[in-house]
Amino acid sequence: MDRISELSDDLLIKILLLIPTKVAVSTSILSKRWEYLWMWLPRLEYGHRRCSEPESEKLRCFLERNLPLHRASVIESFRLEMCNSRFKPESINTWVVVALSHCLRELDILYEPYPAKPNILPSNLYTSKSLVILKLDGEILLDVPRMVSLPSLKTLKLQSVRYLYDESLQRLLSNCPILEDLVVKLRGYGDTMQKLTVVVPSLQSLSLFIPYSHEIAEYVIETPSLKYFKLVDYSDNDHYGLIENMPYLIEAYVDCCCPDIYSLINSITYVKRLTICSEAILDRLVTLVFNQLEHLAVCLCTVLFSNQLVQLLNASSKLKRLDISLMDDHDPHQDMDYWKEPSTVPDCLLSSLQSLSWSAYTGEPQERVILVYILKHALHLKTATIESSESVVPTFEMLKELALSSRASTACQLMFE
Incomplete structure (x- = not known):
């Protein structure tokens, strides 16, 4: 037996964590000693943006066969990058459910199938007691159920996802009592959200991106504990923004095409650091x-x-x-x-x-x-x-x-x- 195989399972698992999951899985062919070690990995990352059709099919079969057998009691992070039609919504949901059953701490999903087909994630995602970080990107439809409870969630990142209703986002946010970091990047063409509401008393960092092609009508932000605020608003659609005072704000980043940002500027007067680009005339700033x-x-x-x-x-x-x-x-x-x-x-x-x-x-x-x-x-x-x-x-x-x-x-x- 080689000397590395004589190391403890815990140490070998730490070594496997230093390499990509795909490579870690391949060590199972080395010997019986290594055959199932990868199944104890607490961090799993599968897929990539340029995954070919044959690769994707092989990965799909692998996950369906092996993920339910994973042995780690706690999965610290589970990341999926799926960018073609081989990955069906029902399969993705099954994998998410399996990961959640292992006291999942971080879930990171990028889903960009072609042709586009939005995926609705399983409802038990919204009642996870263990989830601390949630990152969703792409063709994911946020259909937030009435029963929502994410008591441990601290970081939420939503990029180019779809929202079933305007109220979907705020329903989710209002049931995250200790949320600290929020990133929302709205979609361009085809997004139906008209009113964006962010009311989170515990929030400390907020980054909001509104693209040029988004026809937003209104956004309301009430985050009294905020320390960092980033607003990138390129929408040329006439829209209204209500931002409540942020007395603890330390840093703000404002890149805005709106003709009148007076209310925005008025809400960030406590900042110590300010980065700004605006087409607005600031005469009222006096x-x-x-x-x-x-x-x-x-x-x-x-x-x-x-x-x-x-x-x-x-x-x-x-x-x-x-x-x-x-x-x-x-x-x-x-x-x-x-x-x-x-x-x-x-x-x-x-x-x-x-x-x-x-x-x-x-x-x-x-x-x-x-x-x-x-x-x-x-x-x-x-x-x-x-x-x-x-x-x-x-x-x-x-x-x-x-x-x-x-x-x-x-x-x-x-x-x-």
């Missing part, structure tokens, strides 16, 4: 104050960038760090408004700003005048990091011009990348 804001990241892509920056700086008297960049997958706007120098210097430039970072800097006049203004008035600035993009302005000339510009802070270190 009535708001970000009392706690220390880190502001602003996207360069909108024509209103310069106007928004002034409004945000005026509202943020305790700002310590300012990042100017392009958000992921955002393109620079070619017709940015020219900078209108504020009548009074924002308080944060005079009293608190210590760090400035500008990525994708072009050196064009619209950008240069803003950067020079900040350097000229930021009394306590310690570092200014400029990362250039491809530009008609030579990097050397750009650097020389900035290096010779007036700086209010003698301690400011100008770095060029």
Whole structure:
């Protein structure tokens, strides 16, 4: 007998957990000692996005034959990736039921059959006492029964799933008493949800994605314990949003095409870190104050960038760090408004700003005048990091011009990348 086979079952199982489930299963042919060891694995992951038809059929047969025989008393995680028609909804439901019977802690399903055929998961999924993490992605229809109880669920991630009714999501959420982390990514074309409601007193992190093609009419968010909020709203459909105050919010990420986000901004005034990109005119922002804001990241892509920056700086008297960049997958706007120098210097430039970072800097006049203004008035600035993009302005000339510009802070270190 080889030396590794002399190790205890517990140790061998830990070794098998270091390799993909498919490889772990293949060790069963090594010897009788290894034949059933994989059946004690507490973490199982089957399938992948590019699984061929023959592979999928082989996997389906394997799961139907072997999963009911699994021996682990607790399955810590069960992940399925199924992207073709070989995987039937009734088979998937059977596998989920089996996994749930082993005190399942985490369930992660990606289901994208072709042609599309939504799957309704078994009702006992919604009454699991052990489930802590639930992630569903793709052609899954959320038909939430009247009897719902998920007392241990802390993380819920729903990506591009379908909802039987507008009320389905909130019915699920209202029966997750300790839910802390929620991600909802709505579908594009074909999604019938008109009203999205998220009312969860325990929630600490919320990420909501509304695609361009989604015709949402209204969303309501009431999450008084929230610490992190991300809203990506690209819908061009006229819709209403009601967001209650979030007094414990620490960080917010807002990427929004809505013409009026005043109520949204009003609900996140307690944040310490804010990332924002918006087509909205923020003139009414003068009535708001970000009392706690220390880190502001602003996207360069909108024509209103310069106007928004002034409004945000005026509202943020305790700002310590300012990042100017392009958000992921955002393109620079070619017709940015020219900078209108504020009548009074924002308080944060005079009293608190210590760090400035500008990525994708072009050196064009619209950008240069803003950067020079900040350097000229930021009394306590310690570092200014400029990362250039491809530009008609030579990097050397750009650097020389900035290096010779007036700086209010003698301690400011100008770095060029």
